[in-house]
Amino acid sequence: MQLTAEEEALAAGSVGPAVKWAMDYQLAVGRFFGAQRFVQVRSAHAHCDGEALGEPGVRFLEDLADQGARTRIPLTLDPRSTDFSCALEIGQDESIVDIERRILAAMVRMGAMPTNTCINYQTVDVPHGGEHLAWGDTGTVIYANAVAGSRSNFEGGPAAVAAALTGRVPEYGFHLDECRRGTVLVELAEEPRNASDWGALGCLVGRRFPGYWEVPVIDGGQRNPGPDEVKQLGAALASYGSHAMFHLVGVTPEARTRADAFGGNEPWASMRIDRAALESAYLSFPAGGAAPDIVVFGTPQLSTFELAELAALFEGRTARCPVFATTSAAVLRSAEEYGYAETLRAAGVRLLSGVCFYLMTARDLARRNNLRTIVTNSAKLANIVGGYGYTPVFRTTEACVDAAVNARIVG
Template identity: 35%
Template sequence: MTDLRLTSEDQATLNGERGAAAGMAMAVLVRFCAALGAGGLLDIARTHIDGCLYHGQAGLDFVDRLVALGGKVQVPTTLNVGSVDLIHPELMRVKREDESPMRRLMSAHLALGCAPTFTCAPYQTRFRPRFGEQIAWGESNAIIFANSVIGARTNRYGDFIDLCCALTGRAPAWGLHLDANRRGQILYEIVGLSASLAASDSLYVAVGLVIGEKSGDHLPVINGLPPPRDEDQLKALGAAAASAGSVAMFHAVGITPEAATVGEAFGGRTPDQTIAISEADLAQALARLSKVPDGSPISAVSLGTPHFSLDEWRRLIPLLRRYRPQRNIPIYVNTGRDTLSELDRTGELAELHDFGVRPVADTCTYVTAILKEIEGVVMTNSGKWAYYAPGNIGVTVAFGELEDCVRSAAAGRVTRGS
């Protein structure tokens, strides 16, 4: 076991000289470092807390204890989704007595000084980190996006540890915080892509699924990925990889900031393994995600997992105007409250109700009771939603492109392709 080296400031925090809550948080970090074998702690610039989603009394007790001890976060701290849409409470299908602890957990984090972002995509807010910045983020898609697309540095921090980092402004000097651990280990060579798949959002979801399933705890490098249209395609890739496996970072050669070349991505080393990804491999990954055939009736559409960005909304709105889906097939769109406010400010939100669009903020439809009683298929363009929703909320999922989802809502049945 590595001996842990604490600075004098760390020791003072541990001794309770900076408050009882910070002392409690530092004690947890010290034990965590011992378990990891981390030799010390490092300063962080910001945190993102994954613990707002209510899973039971223990989580609420932990946060309440920190509040009672006078705890305050020491760095800018954003909050992941909670279990309640505070902006649209009418969407919730939860008994009042069950909803109470969910709201209390969200409020307790605010009492610690966290920003009320309630989004799984903090990189879409004003709290977006910079390249090379040391951060401590929870939420798997946020972690992989920060490391891969932005080039900030974080490990996969889970509930409680991320909050302890926030209350101390420190994180273990270990894992992806360190240069040596950000080098690639497995090379994925994409071969033989058709032009139609190369231009689709599904490609990025499928690549994410493949590298998530095959990489284990090794860092993947992707060569041959077509340049993305925007960050949202990389967001979808990362979210799928982090859902299908434990990937916390990927390099895409010529695309992500630490992988201008294959050599740079591997830090000059030889890959431990090289795996070819064919179009057939990608098709099989998508088929495992959704076995629903075309023509199947659908009951709803769910978009925005991770949360819809402004760019995604502005791709969706023209499709709604073109296909004009009706209200009998609701289209739930999970999005951040800041994004929703901007759509409201510009007037783009006003017409959406006529197309059956139901914006969801502060939470996500695959983790909380929002969808109406569903007897049938829910369609989505999200690899993450399709991966988790069957187990989480017991629905049957059809996967398709964004345009497919809107066309299907208009038709009332799964409609994919031209």
């Protein structure tokens, strides 16, 4: 890789061992992917929850902080594994609480913002077109690339921390024009009607065209979807297909037309989505006649608009099974100020801050609370949580609320 004089000095340890480690790590990544140089990034976003890191990962972060590691650019943090206000009450172990507190302490010492959110793009760090980022959460990266027109690869936890310490990343993948061009065509014969439908679309496309380097081009829609709808689309694509980018014609800055999206290339394959196809995504998660053991809203975390919608649907009703709604601390404060939180809590909804359900030692929660059937409006959560021993049922937001209130899954 071609290094500037400053980069050579950083790699030589001119500002300490932590930055030298970061440069060594990034050089190894860059050489593996054939990068020719580094590119400067504006911000980093790190996934470092306690369940994933465990004791060795926590010690690694503490060692970096002890070595004097300090961020050069803004560094935000993805959701953690526990809501400190209710961890023990909902059946989590004290050990995960301790690990998360140590992670936060180490990261804050390095200069990170303890945001614990996967919707940083809706709250604290709104991306814009053409800028380079070092983001790590799948849903944040695909949103930044496809909706904002920013440029980022999926940066794993150590890679995102390294980028925060050096202010740069190797220039490969979705930092380059050639990797951002469309590869497959998805034609909409019928418009998705709500956020869950957009998640169902992501489920179908991801299953058909899995692979990090695929860039689906979605065309044919007549309505410009809202931010929470494209949020669900991107999260599902990243979950089912490992995609880091898509083009939504007329929305993605680089895809004002279908021709723009493909950049002169031809799609190697295509698929058509109609109402029956969208319904098939829901039907692939059959209820099997079971009553819900828990209903979960979130993944990605809920926005203020989504909490307002939930409050309207739950108003005057009472949940007959456990209901979790996950969001960020910033959004929860807004929901409390606007009265949405009071309405939801009165209905029996537990509002969780700084977490996503599948990160919350989900297997232990299932065992300790006798949870099996989980109903959710998130296509992404439905895809992931089965690996933790749950039977997921993916439905629209309205159907999930009805399932919680009636203790019965309809349809």
